[in-house]
Amino acid sequence: MKKVLPLLLFVLLAFAGCQPSGPVEYQIAHNPHQVALNAENFVQQTVKKSRRYKAEDWQMAVDQFVTMSKNYYEFHNGMTQEEVSRFDAARLEFMKAVNAHGSEELAIQIKEAYGKIVE
Secondary structure, eight states: OTTHHHHHHHHHHHHHTOOOOSOOOOOOOSSHHHHHHHHHHHHHHHHHHGGGOOHHHHHHHHHHHHHHHHHHHHHGGGSOHHHHHHHHHHHHHHHHHHHHHSOHHHHHHHHHHHHHHHO
């Protein structure tokens, strides 16, 4: 048992360090109170990975951002002011990551897509 325990611990630590390397998927919220939390989680994970993103990863991230934004506008009337502020802060953090590690074309694409959602 003493020999198995260190090996088991090593395997568990090795798997804990393995995270999917591709873009993060936004988890659709099913009520207004989940939107800000889901947006924060999506953006935090995207920011962590964004330095390693390739062009196709960024395109998928933008698609997920659009999904996140549509989800927000579906529920924003039922959100508290704090939840709206948290969503807005997450959205701005996403844009900072795009500006830092993405491209100007992506930033323009996001602004256009967001503008269409807001209309």
